[in-house]
Amino acid sequence: xxxxxxxxxxxxxxxxAEEAVLAGSAEGKAVQGRSLGRIAWERLKRDKLALTGGxxxxxxxxxxxxxxxxxxxxxxxxxxxxxxxxxPLFSTPKGSLGGISADHPFGVEPVNGxxxxxxxxxxxxISLLVGFLSALVxxxxxxxxxxxxxYFGGWLDAVISRVMDxxxxxxxxxxxxxxxxxMPNEMLGLTGxxxxxxxxxxxxxxxxxxxVGRVVRGQTLSLREREYVEAARSLGAGRLYILFxxxxxxxxxxxxxxxxxxxxxxxxxxxxxxxxxVGVKPPTASWGQxxxxxxxxxxxxxxxxxxxxxxxxxxxxxxxxxxDGVRDALDPKGSR
Amino acid sequence: xxxxxxxxxxxxxxxLVVIILVVFCIFFLVPRWAGVDPATMFVGKQADPQAIEDVxxxxxxxxxxxxxxxEFFKGLFAGRTYAAGGDVTECAAPCxxxxxxxxxxxxxxxxxxxxxxxxxxxGAAVLWLLFGVAAGxxxxxxRGSLWDRGxxxxxxxxxxxxxxxxxxxxxxxxxxxxxxxxxxxxxLEESFGGWLGGMILPWITLAFLYAAMYARITRATMLEIxxxxxxxxxxxxxxxxxxxxxxxxxxxxxxxILTMLGxxxxxxxxxxxxxxTTFSLPGxGAAVLKAISDKDLPVIxxxxxxxxxxxxxxxxxVDILYAVIDPRVRLA
Numbered sequence: 001x002x003x004x005x006x007x008x009x010x011x012x013x014x015x016x017a018e019e020a021v022l023a024g025s026a027e028g029k030a031v032q033g034r035s036l037g038r039i040a041w042e043r044l045k046r047d048k049l050a051l052t053g054g055x056x057x058x059x060x061x062x063x064x065x066x067x068x069x070x071x072x073x074x075x076x077x078x079x080x081x082x083x084x085x086x087x088p089l090f091s092t093p094k095g096s097l098g099g100i101s102a103d104h105p106f107g108v109e110p111v112n113g114x115x116x117x118x119x120x121x122x123x124x125x126i127s128l129l130v131g132f133l134s135a136l137v138x139x140x141x142x143x144x145x146x147x148x149x150x151y152f153g154g155w156l157d158a159v160i161s162r163v164m165d166x167x168x169x170x171x172x173x174x175x176x177x178x179x180x181x182x183m184p185n186e187m188l189g190l191t192g193x194x195x196x197x198x199x200x201x202x203x204x205x206x207x208x209x210x211x212v213g214r215v216v217r218g219q220t221l222s223l224r225e226r227e228y229v230e231a232a233r234s235l236g237a238g239r240l241y242i243l244f245x246x247x248x249x250x251x252x253x254x255x256x257x258x259x260x261x262x263x264x265x266x267x268x269x270x271x272x273x274x275x276x277x278v279g280v281k282p283p284t285a286s287w288g289q290x291x292x293x294x295x296x297x298x299x300x301x302x303x304x305x306x307x308x309x310x311x312x313x314x315x316x317x318x319x320x321x322x323x324d325g326v327r328d329a330l331d332p333k334g335s336r
Numbered sequence: 337x338x339x340x341x342x343x344x345x346x347x348x349x350x351x352l353v354v355i356i357l358v359v360f361c362i363f364f365l366v367p368r369w370a371g372v373d374p375a376t377m378f379v380g381k382q383a384d385p386q387a388i389e390d391v392x393x394x395x396x397x398x399x400x401x402x403x404x405x406x407e408f409f410k411g412l413f414a415g416r417t418y419a420a421g422g423d424v425t426e427c428a429a430p431c432x433x434x435x436x437x438x439x440x441x442x443x444x445x446x447x448x449x450x451x452x453x454x455x456x457x458x459g460a461a462v463l464w465l466l467f468g469v470a471a472g473x474x475x476x477x478x479r480g481s482l483w484d485r486g487x488x489x490x491x492x493x494x495x496x497x498x499x500x501x502x503x504x505x506x507x508x509x510x511x512x513x514x515x516x517x518x519x520x521x522x523x524l525e526e527s528f529g530g531w532l533g534g535m536i537l538p539w540i541t542l543a544f545l546y547a548a549m550y551a552r553i554t555r556a557t558m559l560e561i562x563x564x565x566x567x568x569x570x571x572x573x574x575x576x577x578x579x580x581x582x583x584x585x586x587x588x589x590x591x592x593i594l595t596m597l598g599x600x601x602x603x604x605x606x607x608x609x610x611x612x613t614t615f616s617l618p619g620x621g622a623a624v625l626k627a628i629s630d631k632d633l634p635v636i637x638x639x640x641x642x643x644x645x646x647x648x649x650x651x652x653x654v655d656i657l658y659a660v661i662d663p664r665v666r667l668a
Contacts, residue, residue: 166351168599171644171647174640177640272498272500275610276625299508316498
């Protein structure tokens with residue numbers, strides 16, 4: 001989960017190398033020692049917006065990992081109430097801008113006066129955890145089912161493709177709400193917040209796999225007819241060998257692209273679920289749930305809405321910028 | 337055209353059956369696999385064992401699965417009767433479930449709230465199609481980089497901003513700060529002006545997300561099509577430019593837009609739920625939100641079912657429009 005996102009790009013190198021060599025020889029230029037992965041990395045390094053996005057993502061990951069350390073430095077924690085800072089008449093924070101002060105850099109929450117900064121820092125943990133792990137679930141499911149559909153074809157392909165169409169067309173958010181609300185409060189030894197996070201990861205991942213599956217299926221369909229696969233087959237390679245050694249390495253690039261594009265969507269879905277009250281529940285801090293309680297104070301304490309909103313915006317924007325950069329770097333032909 | 341129509345209708349009917357089965361699975365089978373007794377979920381907040389037993393009998397949760405599926409379908413098309421001992425509850429067709437929490441059939445709640453969600457979704461769709469397509473066509477025709485860059489920045493912002501944040505921001509700015517619009521929902525029957533005033537912000541908020549995206553697709557498609565031979569032919573035979581663009585180019589541009597629209601309908605309903613919550617509109621989304629906090633599962637079931645059906649119907653309409661715009665589709 002914590003691995004920097006640009007590392008897989010480098011891993012894609014040996015697999016896609018032959019394509020780069022092919023492309024290079026077609027142009028009549030020598031490309032010795034420069035794999036596609038390396039070219040992609042060099043292209044990414046030139047893309048200032050994508051690099052900025054990548055750096056912000058790394059900072060966010062660091063914040064999520066070091067949440068207790070950071071809040072200790074400021075001397076706050078996300079669950080202590082500070083009722084003395086609340087105006088008893090309006091139940092909004094005393095002072096201007098939602099009670100921003102040296103002690104509380106982002107102010108305090110209305111009613112109970114919990115420190116907003118500490119809650120934002122801890123909220124990053126939930127957002128990133130659910131965002132990354134649900135993308136992982138989606139990628140594993142999508143890759144396996146997509147390769148199966150593309151490679152074996154026939155009725156298997158027909159069934160998997162119809163299921164993907166169906167999942168893509170229907171109101172996903174509603175189905176996710178429905179699934180999350182029928183899940184138990186205790187399972188596999190987890191309780192409360194743990195089980196909610198686990199269920200969200202599973203359900204968001206489950207509804208995300210068709211996006212990956214569709215692309216992987218299409219790629220597999222075209223790759224399995226290539227000469228090098230035929231060559232491997234004629235040399236007596238088994239199905240599994242072809243799947244894992246010949247096809248999968250060439251699928252790494254599109255899979256990386258779709259994973260980086262899926263993480264921000266999943267973060268938004270997690271925030272939406274917590275906003276609607278089916279995700280993480282207080283006192284555990286999450287950005288979506290903060291925005292949901294901010295609805296009642298949008299006029300009297302606008303800062304309480306702006307801060308978690310900006311946190312979501314910056315996070316999702318950073319992932320989107322980085323994802324766009326990775327896509328352009330790995331797939332020069334892809335149009336914007 | 338007729339054969340095409342029948343094929344689409346048949347596909348929609350199959351989809352209808354599949355989606356009802358999926359909804360049944362989510363609400364009756366998944367909890368069982370996860371180790372929860374469905375009866376305790378359908379009963380609502382009360383944890384009285386007698387009430388749970390009643391609901392178990394009424395829903396026939398102890399029956400074989402196939403019998404339960406049959407009863408579920410029968411309820412939708414012919415109505416069903418929930419009976420436990422001497423206690424009998426009628427649920428007339430179309431039976432979208434029954435809230436054992438407040439002894440109320442779900443269908444009237446749905447028909448009550450559906451128009452609000454429909455108005456929100458349709459209004460937003462009209463807005464984003466109008467502005468998105470117009471902006472896309474304009475930037476394709478005047479291929480200035482300023483338009484292009486502007487659209488890209490807005491599109492990136494649009495997909496990175498959660499709808500409930502832009503909604504709250506617009507409420508704080510336009511309703512509270514500037515006082516231009518009232519944030520109150522007024523039913524259409526009471527006052528058209530009030531209704532319109534209450535709907536403008538939700539429409540714009542929901543449309544903003546999609547408009548920039550559609551503008552970019554329109555621009556890309558339009559640029560491609562303007563380079564086609566038949567456009568040159570149209571110009572060569574002396575047609576005026578508005579006719580070339582309006583009649584020849586637009587027709588081909590609209591097909592990918594319609595495809596996208598068909599695919600986005602499901603997402604649109606999700607967006608509508610969040611928008612309704614932000615602006616306190618009494619639509620299906622608000623019903624779901626209330627059901628979540630009340631633990632009133634049948635309402636969530638009903639809304640999931642009816643919105644899925646709405647998506648099937650809307651996709652059918654899109655398919656038919658598709659054939660009207662693009663004759664090649666009819667023959668395929």
